[in-house]
Amino acid sequence: MNWLHHTFQEYPELAIFLTLAAGFYIGNIRVGKFSLGSVTGVLLMGVLVGQMNIAISANVKAVFFLLFLFAVGYSVGPQFFRGLKKDGLPQVLFAVLMCLVCLVAPWLLSLMMGYNVGQAAGLIAGSQTISAVMGVAADTINQVNISADQKQMLINSMPVCYAVSYIFGTAGSAWLLSSMAPLMLGGIDKVRAACKELEKTMGAGDPTQDPGMRSAFIQVTFRAYMIGPQSIATGKSVQQLEAELLQRDHRLFVERIRKTDKKIIEATPDYIIQRGDEIVLSGRREFILGEEQGIGAEIADVDLLNFPVENVMVFVTNKNVVGKTIRDLRTKEFMHGIPIQSIKRAGIFMPVYPDTILEKGDYMELVGYKKDMERAMAQIGYGDIPTDKTDMVFVGAGIVLGGLVGAMSMKVGGVPLSLSTSGGALIMGLVFGWLRAVHPTFGRIPEPALWVMNNVGLNTFIAVVGITAGPSFVAGFKEVGWSLFVVGIAATTLPLLVGVLMGKYIFKFHPALILGCTAGARTTTAALSAIQEEVQSKLPALGYTITYAVGNTLLIIWGVVIVLLMT
Structure with missing residues (x-):
C-alpha cells in the first residue's frame, strides 16, 4: 500500500484516471430510477483518492474545463441566438427570470446560514446541478485581493456544498417537475389531456393531416x-x-x-x-x-x-425551409422518396408532427435513395456526412479567442474583475456554435468528440477538484453540518416552483411548455425525460431548447456573480 500511495503521488495522472474510472462506475449504479450520476461519482471518488495528499497542477483542470465550456457553448449557440428573435423572446425572458431566482434563492440562504463565498458557490452549483459554476467561481476568487491560503480555503470548501446539495438537485428536480408540477397545473390527467389536444392540432396521429407522419421513429x-x-x-x-x-x-x-x-x-x-x-x-x-x-x-x-441507400443528418439552413412546418416540407417535390426519421435540436429529439416548425440549425435525419437524398439535401441545407475528424483549427482558435477576451479585466470597486478565461471560452463557444449553424461547411465536431469534450472535460476538472479538496473535505463538512442537505432542498425547490407559477400565471404558456421551459432553464435533461414519461408526450421538448441555451449560459456566469455578491 505504501508503494501504491507513493506511485500515485509521483504520477498524479494515474490518480486522475483512477478517479474517472471509479467515479463513472459508481455514478452509473442505479437504485430504482435514482443514480448519483458521473459528476457526483467522480467528485466523491476524487475526495477519497485525495486523502493520499496528491498534488496536481491547476493547469490540468484548466485545460479540460476550457474544453468543456467551449463544447457547452458550441452545442447551444444556435438556439441561444435563435431565442433572441421575436418568437423566442417569451421563452428567453422566462429563462432569464428563472435563472435570477436560481441565483437569489441560494444567495439568500447562504447569507442566512453564514456560508462563505466558496460554500455559497458550491450550493448554487449543486442545488442547480450546474457543476461549471465551481470552475468559474474559482477563477473569480483567484482575482480577489486576499492571501493565497484564503483563496485555496474558499475554493476547497466548494466541493463539500456541491456534493451534498447535488443529490437532491438531480433527483429532486426530476421528481418535482414530473410529479409535483403537474398537480400545480391542475393534475396529471389534465396535463396529459392538454398535451393530447395540442398534439392533435399539430397533426399527430391524424392521417388526414399528413398520412406520412404518424411516427418519427418507425423504421x-x-x-x-x-x-x-x-x-x-x-x-x-x-x-x-x-x-x-x-x-x-x-x-x-x-x-x-x-x-x-x-x-x-x-x-x-x-x-x-x-x-x-x-x-x-x-x-x-x-x-x-x-x-x-x-x-x-x-x-x-x-x-x-442492392442499391445505395443513405441515412444522413441534414443541417437545416435554407431560408426556404426554416420556419416551415413538416407538413409544408412533405409537399415539396424534392422530398419524394425521403421519409423523415427524426429531428434533433440542441441535442434533444423533437416531436416530429406535421405542424412541427423547423428552425435553423436543426438536425434532420433523412433516409432514402442516393439520388433523391442529394436533391433533398441541396434544398434543405447541408448534409452532415459522418466523419471522425474534428476541426481542431476551429476549436483551438475559438478557445484562444475566448480566453483572450475573458482575460481582459476592469476594476469594480478597486477589484480587477473579468469573465475569466473560462467565461470567455463559454461565450466564444456560443458564437462559434452559431457560426457553425450558419455556415456548416466548417467547424465540425462529431458527436462522439463533443461527448468527450463535454463529459471527459467536465469530469476531469471535477476529478482534480475532488482530489485537491480531499484532505480538507471532512473538516469542511463538519463546518456546514447536515443542515446543508435541508438548505440544498430549499435552494433546489424554490426556483422550480417559482418557474411553474411564472409559466402559468405570468407567461400563460401551455402546460407542456411550462414543464419543458422550467426544466430547460434549470438545464436538467433528466427531469425532461421524467416529464415526458409522466405526461406521455414529447411536447415538453418544444419548450426546452431555447431555455436550456439561456440557462446553461447564465447559470455558469452566476459563478462570477455569486463571488461579487458575497465579497
Missing part, C-alpha cells in the same frame, strides 16, 4: 415484389400507383423496377408497370406490410435490392 424498409395479374399496380404508371397508395394513407414510393426483359431501371413517374415486372417499394414497414396482398408476392432478390 424505413425497402422490399421487392412481383407484379401479378391481380396486382393493383398492373397497368398503372408509377405516379398513379403512388397516388393511389397515398389515398389509402400509405405513403410509399417506387424506387427501382426490373422489367420483364430482366433489365433493372430507376423508377420514373410515367413508367407503366406491367405484369411480370418486379418493383422495389420504400416506406415505413407497417405500410408496406399492409399492401403486400394488393401489390403482389414478395421476393428476395439481392440484385434488385
